[in-house]
Amino acid sequence: MTIETPMPGEALAGAGLKEPLGINWIGLGTMVRREVSRMMRVPIQAFVAPWISALLFIFIFGFVVGSRITQIGGHRYLEFVLPGIIMLNVVNAAFLQSSSAIYFSRFIRFIEEILVAPLSYAEMIAGSLSVVVLRASVTGVGILVLGIAFGASHIESFPLFLFWMVAVSGVFGLLGIIVGLWSKSFEQLNMPVVFFLTPLSMVGGVFNTVEMLPPWLRWLAWGNPFFYFINGIRGAMIGFDETPPGLGIGLTLLLLVALSLTVWRLYAKGYGLRE
Amino acid sequence: MPVPALKISNLRKVYRRGTVAVDDLSLTLPEGEFFGFLGPNGAGKSTTIHCITGIAEPTEGKIEIFGLDAVKDYREARRLVGLCPQEFNVDPFANPRQIVDWMGGYFGMPAHARKERIDMLMERFELVPHQKKQFRELSGGLKRRVVLARALVHDPRLIILDEPTAGVDVELRRVLWRYLTEINKDGKTILLTSHYLEEVERLCRQIAIVANGKIAREGTKDEIAGKPGGLEQAYLVATGAEADHVAGE
Numbered sequence: 001m002t003i004e005t006p007m008p009g010e011a012l013a014g015a016g017l018k019e020p021l022g023i024n025w026i027g028l029g030t031m032v033r034r035e036v037s038r039m040m041r042v043p044i045q046a047f048v049a050p051w052i053s054a055l056l057f058i059f060i061f062g063f064v065v066g067s068r069i070t071q072i073g074g075h076r077y078l079e080f081v082l083p084g085i086i087m088l089n090v091v092n093a094a095f096l097q098s099s100s101a102i103y104f105s106r107f108i109r110f111i112e113e114i115l116v117a118p119l120s121y122a123e124m125i126a127g128s129l130s131v132v133v134l135r136a137s138v139t140g141v142g143i144l145v146l147g148i149a150f151g152a153s154h155i156e157s158f159p160l161f162l163f164w165m166v167a168v169s170g171v172f173g174l175l176g177i178i179v180g181l182w183s184k185s186f187e188q189l190n191m192p193v194v195f196f197l198t199p200l201s202m203v204g205g206v207f208n209t210v211e212m213l214p215p216w217l218r219w220l221a222w223g224n225p226f227f228y229f230i231n232g233i234r235g236a237m238i239g240f241d242e243t244p245p246g247l248g249i250g251l252t253l254l255l256l257v258a259l260s261l262t263v264w265r266l267y268a269k270g271y272g273l274r275e
Numbered sequence: 276m277p278v279p280a281l282k283i284s285n286l287r288k289v290y291r292r293g294t295v296a297v298d299d300l301s302l303t304l305p306e307g308e309f310f311g312f313l314g315p316n317g318a319g320k321s322t323t324i325h326c327i328t329g330i331a332e333p334t335e336g337k338i339e340i341f342g343l344d345a346v347k348d349y350r351e352a353r354r355l356v357g358l359c360p361q362e363f364n365v366d367p368f369a370n371p372r373q374i375v376d377w378m379g380g381y382f383g384m385p386a387h388a389r390k391e392r393i394d395m396l397m398e399r400f401e402l403v404p405h406q407k408k409q410f411r412e413l414s415g416g417l418k419r420r421v422v423l424a425r426a427l428v429h430d431p432r433l434i435i436l437d438e439p440t441a442g443v444d445v446e447l448r449r450v451l452w453r454y455l456t457e458i459n460k461d462g463k464t465i466l467l468t469s470h471y472l473e474e475v476e477r478l479c480r481q482i483a484i485v486a487n488g489k490i491a492r493e494g495t496k497d498e499i500a501g502k503p504g505g506l507e508q509a510y511l512v513a514t515g516a517e518a519d520h521v522a523g524e
Contacts, residue, residue: 019383024350030380034373041368109364113425116328116358117381118350275290275322275331 027119031127032134035101039135046097047139050089054143057085058150061207072209073240082147083234084206086140090165091201091229093139094172095179095193097132102180103189106272115274121267125177125260132173133166140165160236167252168229172197174259181272201226210242228252278342280306280433280464281327286336288322288488296322298488299336304466304481306341306432309459311479311496312468315514319488320468321361324437328358340433354382357431359423361438361468367411371402371421374410375428382429389428396424399454416447423451427458434458435466440474452478472506482506484513491515 019025039046062078069077105111114124148154155161175192183189204226210218221227228248235241235248267273281304288297297319304310314320325331327338327345338345343352365374372393379389397403400420405413410421423439436455440448455478459465469475475482476496483493492499492513500506510516 024381024383026383026385027381030377033380034377037369037373038366105366108366109362110366112330112360112364113378113381115330116353116356117378118353118383119381120350270332274329275325 024119024123027117028123028127028130031114031119031124032130035097035128035131036134038101039097039131046093046135047142050093050139051142051146054085054089055146058082058147058152061085062150062152075238075240076152078147078150078152079238080234080240081207082143082152083237084204084230086143086147087164087168087226087230087233088201088206089143090136090140090169091172091197091226092193094132094136094169095176095197097135098128098173098176099180099183099189099192100176101128101131102177102272103183103186106180111273121264124267125174125263128177129170129173132176133169136169136173137165155237156239157236161233163249164229164233164236164252167249167256168233171229171252171255171259174256174263177263178259178266181266200224201230205230205242225251225255277306279339280304280308280341281466282337282339283323283327284337284339286323286326286338287334288319288326288331289334296488297326300485300488300490302483302490302493304433304464306464307459307462308464308481309455309479310464310466311475311482312466312485313472313475313482313510314468314485314491315516318485318514320485321437322488323485324358324360324435324466324468327435328356329353354429355432357426357429357434359426359434359436359439361441363410363418363422365410365418365422365425368409370407370409371413371417371424372397372406374421375425378425379428384429392428392430393424396427400424400450415442416444419443419447431463433464433466437468438470439467440469440471448474472510476500476506484510486514 058078058081061081066077066081071077072080102111105114119127144155179189179192203220204224205221210221210227213221228243228251231242232248232252281302283300283302286297286300287295289295300319300323302323312320312323322331326333327340329345329349333346340352340355343355345352369377375393375396376389379392384392397406400423402417402420402424405417410418413421419439419442423436426434426436440451443451452474455465455467459478465478467475467479480496481494482496482499484491484499492509496506499509502509
């Protein structure tokens with residue numbers, strides 16, 4: 001067996017490797033391939049469970065309860081709740097994907113494979129987020145298809161629908177990374193879901209408008225980021241929007257930037273990653 | 276003067292809780308060297324290796340790999356290093372082929388280059404019949420082979436082996452020795468840590484003994500092991516274990 005010993009830099013060039021824009025594209029693609037492979041080991045957990053849960057929501061709230069509720073803003077109740085159901089599942093899929101991927105790789109220590117590789121922090125984060133967006137989008141589109149099959153919905157603005165799916169999965173993907181880096185046990189990993197994500201998403205306007213709340217409780221909606229996400233995707237799907245134009249998009253982009261910087265800083269410090 | 280494969284200058288690593296794992300450690304490995312890095316558990320060997328490879332961040336000091344700063348030029352520097360760690364830091368549900376393939380991908384190897392290299396490594400380490408099994412189903416020896424193949428997939432010039440034969444049977448140990456000797460003859464630089472002194476004596480030309488985070492003794496194999504008592508005696512003296520050892524007897 002012959003083994004070549006190239007000089008520094010030749011190893012890359014000699015193997016015909018190119019890095020357009022200085023990005024390790026193959027490394028980035030490998031991170032995505034690897035995570036997709038991990039995700040596909042548990043397809044029921046990743047996709048079938050949220051689809052069944054959404055189907056039950058559509059059935060109960062759309063048909064059983066919805067048939068007794070008058071229209072909201074000119075829309076049937078099923079059409080009103082479907083965007084919220086999609087958003088609930090997008091949030092869950094994004095958060096669970098990134099938090100469990102990071103935590104599991106730290107727990108088993110195969111995160112060291114990434115740490116010893118020629119990957120920048122930005123590439124590591126982008127690799128994780130790509131899979132987050134993929135999983136959340138497949139989950140969301142699957143629920144949309146179920147809704148359409150039940151004659152529930154249409155999309156008024158596809159670019160805006162796409163924006164909300166990608167931006168919100170990005171936000172919760174980044175939050176999931178932070179929690180995955182912070183957690184020292186499976187118990188800690190689940191805490192944010194139990195104490196924050198589920199309660200805030202349930203009171204974030206999935207089932208009701210702000211107007212339906214008593215005036216003294218409306219601050220709960222205005223101060224809840226989930227309200228803007230759900231309201232945003234609802235606006236993109238059925239054109240029903242309760243906030244001033246651009247407010248939700250602005251807040252979401254701001255959150256995305258702030259979380260990206262936080263995660264980048266944590267990676268640069270090696271928080272939860274390097275010894 | 277040729278650029279050394281590895282140059283560590285005044286490395287110091289203090290963990291968050293204040294433990295000083297490595298203290299002012301300096302080391303130079305010329306290219307093509309087979310270097311034995313010895314020391315008791317907790318002496319700082321693995322921490323030094325982690326600092327070289329990017330798993331740990333040095334607190335102070337400088338590490339150069341073929342003249343490239345391991346922190347500032349980490350991208351280029353890491354391409355030249357392959358690490359076979361002491362512990363199995365592997366996704367237990369992945370199969371050997373995936374594990375090695377992913378590592379090649381992280382290092383930017385295109386698919387055709389990876390395939391060629393993985394085929395060779397699977398054959399070389401007799402992993403072909405096991406390449407589609409989950410890692411967790413493999414025996415300890417087979418797991419060790421997978422981790423070694425993973426370290427070599429991108430054809431690194433500096434290979435760091437942290438106790439590669441721990442828990443491995445005699446047969447595999449000999450296979451590994453043969454392979455390491457062969458790649459070293461082909462020009463690869465190897466840094467080996469091991470608790471098997473006969474292994475170090477058989478393979479390495481240069482030896483450093485580390486104790487309490489510092490280099491306690493360094494020299495050629497003949498200089499260190501050539502005196503009465505051999506490498507074991509030199510090791511016990513350098514690590515300060517001689518007195519206890521004698522008292523125990």
